[in-house]
Amino acid sequence: MTRGLSWWRTIALTLGAITFLFPFYYMIVGSLQVAPDTSLSGALPRPDDLSFDNYSEINAAIGLWRSLLNSVLVTAGVVIGTLVFGVLAGYALAQLRYRGRGTLFAVMLLLQVIPFQLLVLPLYVQVVRGYGLADSYLGMILPFVINSVAVFVFRQFFLQLPVELFEAARLDGASEIRVLRSVALPLVRPALLTATLLTFIGPWNEFLWPFLITKETGMQPLAVALANYMSTVASAATNPYGAILAGACVLAAPAVLLFVGFQRHFVSSDVGSGVKG
Amino acid sequence: MTAVTPEAKPATTRRHRMTASVFGPHPVGLLLSAPYAVYVAAVFAYPLGMAVWISFHDYIFTAPGVSVPRPFVGIDNYTTALADPAVRQSFVNILIFLVINVPLTVVLSLLLATALNAAIPFRTFFRVSFYVPYVTASVAVVGVWLFLFSSDGLVNQVLGDLAPDPSWLINEKWAMPSIALFVTWKQLGFFILLYLAALQNVPRELYESAAVDGAGRWRSFRAVTIPGVRPATTLVTLLAIITGANLFTEPYLLTNGGGPSGKSASPVLLMYQRGIEQQHPDVAAAIGVLLVAGVLLLAGARRLLERRRE
Numbered sequence: 001m002t003r004g005l006s007w008w009r010t011i012a013l014t015l016g017a018i019t020f021l022f023p024f025y026y027m028i029v030g031s032l033q034v035a036p037d038t039s040l041s042g043a044l045p046r047p048d049d050l051s052f053d054n055y056s057e058i059n060a061a062i063g064l065w066r067s068l069l070n071s072v073l074v075t076a077g078v079v080i081g082t083l084v085f086g087v088l089a090g091y092a093l094a095q096l097r098y099r100g101r102g103t104l105f106a107v108m109l110l111l112q113v114i115p116f117q118l119l120v121l122p123l124y125v126q127v128v129r130g131y132g133l134a135d136s137y138l139g140m141i142l143p144f145v146i147n148s149v150a151v152f153v154f155r156q157f158f159l160q161l162p163v164e165l166f167e168a169a170r171l172d173g174a175s176e177i178r179v180l181r182s183v184a185l186p187l188v189r190p191a192l193l194t195a196t197l198l199t200f201i202g203p204w205n206e207f208l209w210p211f212l213i214t215k216e217t218g219m220q221p222l223a224v225a226l227a228n229y230m231s232t233v234a235s236a237a238t239n240p241y242g243a244i245l246a247g248a249c250v251l252a253a254p255a256v257l258l259f260v261g262f263q264r265h266f267v268s269s270d271v272g273s274g275v276k277g
Numbered sequence: 278m279t280a281v282t283p284e285a286k287p288a289t290t291r292r293h294r295m296t297a298s299v300f301g302p303h304p305v306g307l308l309l310s311a312p313y314a315v316y317v318a319a320v321f322a323y324p325l326g327m328a329v330w331i332s333f334h335d336y337i338f339t340a341p342g343v344s345v346p347r348p349f350v351g352i353d354n355y356t357t358a359l360a361d362p363a364v365r366q367s368f369v370n371i372l373i374f375l376v377i378n379v380p381l382t383v384v385l386s387l388l389l390a391t392a393l394n395a396a397i398p399f400r401t402f403f404r405v406s407f408y409v410p411y412v413t414a415s416v417a418v419v420g421v422w423l424f425l426f427s428s429d430g431l432v433n434q435v436l437g438d439l440a441p442d443p444s445w446l447i448n449e450k451w452a453m454p455s456i457a458l459f460v461t462w463k464q465l466g467f468f469i470l471l472y473l474a475a476l477q478n479v480p481r482e483l484y485e486s487a488a489v490d491g492a493g494r495w496r497s498f499r500a501v502t503i504p505g506v507r508p509a510t511t512l513v514t515l516l517a518i519i520t521g522a523n524l525f526t527e528p529y530l531l532t533n534g535g536g537p538s539g540k541s542a543s544p545v546l547l548m549y550q551r552g553i554e555q556q557h558p559d560v561a562a563a564i565g566v567l568l569v570a571g572v573l574l575l576a577g578a579r580r581l582l583e584r585r586r587e
Contacts, residue, residue: 006395017406020466027421036424100310101301113515114321115522115572117565120548122323122325123320125331126323176303205414207526248417
């Protein structure tokens with residue numbers, strides 16, 4: 001490797017990192033400033049101008065705790081649904097031979113190319129007008145309850161396990177349910193974290209669907225509550241940008257912290273294999 | 278993609294052989310994948326069929342349990358949609374979006390993934406910083422972009438006289454390109470991950486033999502890396518097109534509902550306005566079907582282009 005090229009590489013990566021991280025830094029600084037300061041020097045925090053006023057303001061306007069709780073409940077529903085049913089489907093798709101397996105797998109691949117937004121309208125008709133699930137957690141969870149990418153991750157994980165492992169248990173006379181319970185499930189633990197991380201960001205960050213089906217502010221997840229605040233109420237606040245940025249920090253923090261904390265489990269091979277099928 | 282599957286255990290009883298011939302050697306697989314199959318049918322297959330059906334009928338929203346006549350109207354909804362200048366504008370807008378977003382995404386994510394693939398100091402730091410925007414909610418990062426790109430925002434302060442007037446997000450010319458840049462920035466981390474995975478599969482020997490042949494870094498990048506990651510490029514292009522076609526949150530929040538004067542409205546935003554706000558789900562469904570047809574056309578055109586190149 002020549003010297004010049006490694007310089008080029010470092011510069012490209014550093015420029016990239018600054019572009020990716022600066023808006024987040026600015027988000028935090030802006031959320032703590034009493035008065036919005038868009039000048040260049042405003043990008044540097046001044047100790048005498050910092051306060052948590054913006055957080056109180058956004059909390060008073062949208063009820064941070066309530067909407068955070070809504071986000072947590074919806075996300076938990078999706079993650080649990082994905083972990084329970086996704087593991088079963090992933091195991092079956094990888095290690096069992098039964099009629100319809102090929103079709104299901106093909107359909108699963110096909111799903112990746114359907115823009116979800118096309119389905120939003122019929123889903124709205126079904127869920128809101130048909131089942132009357134507007135303003136309910138179930139309604140918000142339903143369209144995302146099993147994350148297909150997570151099913152891929154599980155399938156890929158079970159494919160890597162030697163077939164003999166399962167065959168041996170069967171030869172010992174274990175029933176299929178027992179093979180699943182005593183052999184497959186105890187082994188799947190490493191894939192659970194990757195799948196959880198991948199699944200988490202979907203419902204936590206989702207805007208369009210919960211926005212469509214929640215009219216009651218008490219039921220809105222944080223992303224929807226904050227968006228509504230941005231598009232309607234913000235003009236009434238003393239420091240609307242500061243309040244928006246404070247809300248944005250609260251919305252961003254759990255996802256960012258989870259991914260930074262568990263970054264080891266979100267590596268290219270897992271995700272790549274998941275998406276490539 | 279080779280599925281490793283166990284050979285069937287020799288069926289000992291007649292009953293076993295019977296179920297095996299109908300359901301396969303492991304009928305329990307049907308039971309285990311049933312929840313996922315039901316989910317796929319209920320949340321994808323059925324709504325997909327229903328979207329197409331609605332687009333050919335005179336459809337209105339009703340309260341649960343109420344049934345009203347929904348006559349077949351042929352392509353009326355499609356002509357209504359296409360006669361609407363706002364809808365036509367939204368398709369032009371999304372094309373502008375894709376022309377900026379897709380090539381930029383492919384080039385930047387491949388370059389950054391290549392740079393990241395070497396043994397470099399602070400590798401984890403770089404990797405994590407690249408995917409932070411991807412894991413953050415659009416709603417949250419839109420907030421900070423509004424602040425950065427507002428008329429007297431930091432970006433314009435830095436640019437001084439070079440700043441466009443009116444500012445980025447309220448400028449008819451710059452609104453859509455700004456959104457395209459925002460989405461490129463937001464999604465890049467995910468595509469870098471895909472390319473990083475693909476780079477692991479490029480055989481090291483190819484680089485070595487390229488070096489032996491006297492190829493420099495740039496030559497071997499063009500002769501080895503680019504062909505080596507071609508399947509990933511296909512995937513990245515396709516996923517970027519699909520993500521772009523789904524554009525909603527950004528024009529809704531960043532440019533205040535597709536402004537100025539509809540110059541940044543996306544087809545999905547129009548679906549929302551026509552379908553839900555103005556209660557014309559049939560026209561909205563027609564817009565959706567047109568959008569998917571457009572995506573399939575683009576994907577097909579891309580494939581044709583690739584074949585011709587080979």
